[in-house]
Amino acid sequence: MSRVITLLLLIFSVVSQAQDFDTLSLDYYLPKDITYNPEIPKPQNIIGFVPGQWHVSHDRLVNYMTKLAEVSPRISLENRGTTYEGRPLLLLTISSEENIKNIDQIRQNHKALVEAGSEDVDIKEMPVVVNQGFSIHGNEPSGTNAALVAAYHLAAAEGEEIQELLKNTIILFDPSFNPDGLQRFAYWANTNRSANINADPQDREYDEVWPGGRTNHYWFDLNRDWLPAQLPESRARIKTFHDWYPNILTDHHEMGSNSSFFFQPGIPSRTHPLTPDLNQELTREIGNYHAEAFDKLGSFYFTEESYDDFYYGKGSTFPDINGSIGILFEQASSRGHAQETDNGLLTFPFTIRNQFTAALSTLEAAKNMRVKLLNYQRDFYKNARNSAGKGEWAFGSSKDANSAYYLAEIMKRHQIDIHPVEEEFTEDGKTYKPGSSYIIPKNQRQHRLVEAMFEKRTSFEDSLFYDISAWTFPLAFNVDYTDSASLANAGDKISALEKPEIPSVEKSDYAYVMEWHDYNAPKALNMILNKGLRAKVAMQEFGTATNKYDYGSIMIPVQNQKLNKQELFDFIKYVAETSNIEIDAVGTGLTSGINLGSRFFLPLENQEIAIIVGEGITPYDAGEIWHLFDQRYDIKVTKLNTRNFGRADLSRYTDIILVNSWRSALDERNTEKLKTWIRNGGTLIAYRNASRFLTTNKLLDLKIKSSDIEAKNVSFEQRRDFYGAQGIGGAIFEAKLDRSHPIAFGYTSDHLALFRNTTTFIEADDQSYNNPIQYTNDPLLSGYISEEKNEEIKNTVPFKKGSLGRGNVIYFTDNTNFRAFWYGTNKLLMNAIFFGDHM
Incomplete structure (x- = not known):
């Protein structure tokens, strides 16, 4: 009987909730003691419903924000660009009418706080600046939907309290950090909403189809891209940040439905040591x-x-x-319109109201702490300059000018002062040359930011991390770097960064040669092969009278091509200019080392590439590869859905990529189909936990180290932390390279920094030539790893290659394309693609 009563009560609560949705009023959210200007349209007047009744799509959000800016003198609207899917990246600047009229001067005055001489800046009347950003994860929508209410409140509220707030505050209001993801999720939630709101967590409304709305177009987690700034959404908000240097930035998120609401500070022992203690006190x-x-x-x-x-x-x-002060908000998520939870019925309107409340309490804090926050900002940058030590930072790569340039691009996005190297110099055995190297002065505003980007850290107060523990940018880009350079070797500060200059291609009647060192070399090779031209790869070193060429150099013969000599020259010149890469004309085959007609020049074929995506596949890993091919190298890649894999014609592909998955992505029948394709000559390239798939299905013989760590003197309360500390959240390790092996073509050093966030350790092969990439005996370069795992990783291998029939199976223990900024190991994947048949 009690179960029947409980069921009836649950049905009654759900029915009541459906009625609440029908009668939901904006008054549910707004403060009770404030009047509103009737000339300002309410959200429902523009989007067609009260926020919370439905999920706002990005187009409707844009319509409302555009209308507010048209009618309210408190708001100016800026479109800072578009997403990959063409959606606008809006920013509303909200303040008093007087401040909006003088906004450029206010911004200049505010930025003076971070410049040298800031002690002379008068802050008595200076507004505080708050950057409020909503829903960087598209399927955490309560933030963006709360932005509708917050924008209305700030535009329409009347009275002395709001006037004082707006007079003393500049609000940089970003209603949707992730337009593409928001649109994807709003479509899902709305198309699966019932008239009778169904709070059953098993309902289809709460089970998004792959890849879900969390990510952007290429399935990136945009909340991990603030420092690398590789994506258009990130670049827009980073520009806003550095144009203003806000005093507070808020980031509205959602978490598990059975939780409540979180605001910072987080766990104190997990604060980065470069963050001042006062930052956490203010938080x-x-x-x-x-x-x-x-x-x-x-x-x-x-x-x-x-x-x-x-x-x-x-x-x-x-x-x-x-x-600045960064504030994370995490609201328990309804993941739709209403959901049963451990804490009772959680409704979408309730989540919106909490986010709106946090937005208002942030502004109240900013107004009352205005002088304190402005002084903190001024002192932060003053102390940063004073903490600069001797010498200057420098980075570069004489053989890969484009990688150095791409790192310099990030520096410029963060308004870091950089100079070109004008006088060649050598430091710590590394040579820095003009045209491929840069110097960063330490005595500058962004000193602490550069220190955070360049540091190598292996000592930590805590052993658990919410995210990665290392991100040393020069290691990520595989460029040389030092902190002992001199500005005497530098040119004038760079105001507008320009791509590295390349020599003009000279015409040849014999052959053209392109070294494989440069980051853009795969793009150039793909253009050549796509044109139907013959190209070969050098398996050994060789040289001409003027140049030495490394393993992996690409040779394009002039004779017996589909283009005549002039057409070939014009096309090679076009390839060089488009890829910004040097291509040399060679007039003789009588080279030192191997000759151009040698059998050690092996033919290359145009590659047809596919990647397995869909249910069971980790979207981040798949998206990073899709982005790499599509945006960096202009290489077509087919996305094969796991749902339709059985019907796909695999014969057209030379390479198929299988990334990390959270369960078996392919069933037994599809696995047999894949094995047949490999036996017929295909190359499978697999990553991370695909090791289980490879070994279970006898695709590759991997000797995986077993780990038996016992918990001794660990209490019940400590058990999660103990096992959590055995994971590798993200650290950097050093490996030895056999540069004569095709997987290592294009690398100039016999050591390489690898990013790793797994604990899959593969035993080295007995034959040393089968270990072209092998961790050293002391591999940790930066980041956290437990003592036990540090012993396990020594001398293991992150790469294995095997054969099956006429095909190949290539495996990487870790992601070589991490978050689009690990440029230094992208070439490993490209080597597997282009040279897999020659390994």
Whole structure:
């Protein structure tokens, strides 16, 4: 009988909730003691419903924000660009009418706080700047939907309180950090919404199809891209940040449905050491305003028991290394319109109200702490300059000018002062040459940011990390670097960065040669092969009278091509200019080392590539590869859905890529189909936990190290931390390279920094030539690894290659394309693609 009563009560609560949705009013969200200007349209007047009744799509969001800017003198609207799918990246600047009229001067005055001589800046009347950003994860939509209410409130609220707030505050209001992901999720939630709201967590509404709405177009987690800034959404918000240097930046997220609401600070021991202690003190003070607001609302919350402030590539942590205060908000997610949880029925409107409340409490804190925050920012940059040590940073690569250039691009995006190397110099055995190297002065505003980007850290207060523990940018880009350079070797500060200059291609009647060192070399080779031209790869070194050519150099004969000599010259010149890469004319085959007619020049074929995507596949890993081919190298890649794999014609592909998965991506029948394709000559390239798939299905013989770590003197309370500390959240390790092996073609050093976030350790082969990439005996370069795992990783191998019939199976233990900024190992994948048949 009790179960029947419980069921009836549940049905009644769901029915009541459906009625609540029908009668939902904007008054549910808004403060009770404030009047609103009737000339300002409410959200429902433009989008067609009260926020919370449905999920707002990005187009409707844009319509409302555009209308507000048209009618409200408190708002100016800026379109800072578009996403990959062409959606606008809007920014609303919200303040008093007087401030909006003088916004450029206010911005210049505010930026003076971060410049030299800031002690002379008068802050008595200076507004505080708050950057409020919503829903960087598209399927965490309560933030963006709360932005509708917040924007209305800021535009329409009347009275002395709002006038004082707007007079003393500049609000940089980004209503959707991730337009493409938001649109994807809104479509899903709305198309699966029932008239009778169904809160059953098993309903289709709460089970998105792959890849879900969390990510952007290429399936990136945009909240990991604040520091690398590789994606258009990130570049827009980074420009806004550095144009203003806000005092507070808020980042509105969602978490598991059975939780409550989180605001920072996070776990104190997991704060990056470069973040000043005062930053966390101010964060706690701001938190008091959130607590007071939530207490009045009756909403539960927690703080300082989860999340962290370590990786500076997250939205709530990036501000902390830039003189600002980053605040993370995490709201328990309804993942649709209403859902049963451990805490009762969780409705979408309730989540919106909490996010709106946090937005207002942030502004209240900023207004009351204005002088304190402005002084903190001024002192942060003053102290940064004073902490600069001797020498200057420098980085570069004489054989890969484009990788150095791409790193310099990131520096410029963050308004870091950089200079070109004008006088060649050598430091620590590395040579830095004009045209491929840069110098970064230490005595500059962004000193701490550069230090955070360049540091190598292996000592930590805590052993658990919410994200990666290392991201040393010169190692990620595989460029040489030092902190002992001199500005005496530098040219004038770069105002507008230009691509490296390349020599003009000279015409040849014999052959053209392109070294494989440059980052853009795969793009050039793909253009050549796509044109139907013959090209060969050098398996040994060779040289002409003027140049030495390394393993992996590409030779394009002039004779017996589909183009005549002039047409070939014109096309090669076009390839060089388009790829910004040097291609040499060679007039004789009588070269030192191997000759151009040698059998050690092996033919290359145009590659047809596919990647397995869909249910069971990790979207991040797949998206990074899709982005690499599509955006960096202009190489077509087919996305094969696991759902339709059985019907796909695999014979057209030379290479298929299988990335990490959370369960078996292919069933037994599809696995047999894949094996047949490999036996017939295909190359399978697999990553990370695909090791289980490879070994189970006898595709590759991998000797995986077993790990038996016993918990001794570990309490029940400590058990999660103990096992969590055995993971590798993301660290950097050094490996030895056999540069004569095709997988290592294009690398100039016999050592390479590899990013790793798995604990799959593969035993080395007995034959040393089968270990072209092998971790050293002391491999940790930067980041956290437990003592036990540090012993296990020594001398293991992150790469294996095997054969099956006429085909190949290639395996990497870790992601060579991590978050689009690990440029230094992208070439490993490209080598597997172009040279897999020659390994």
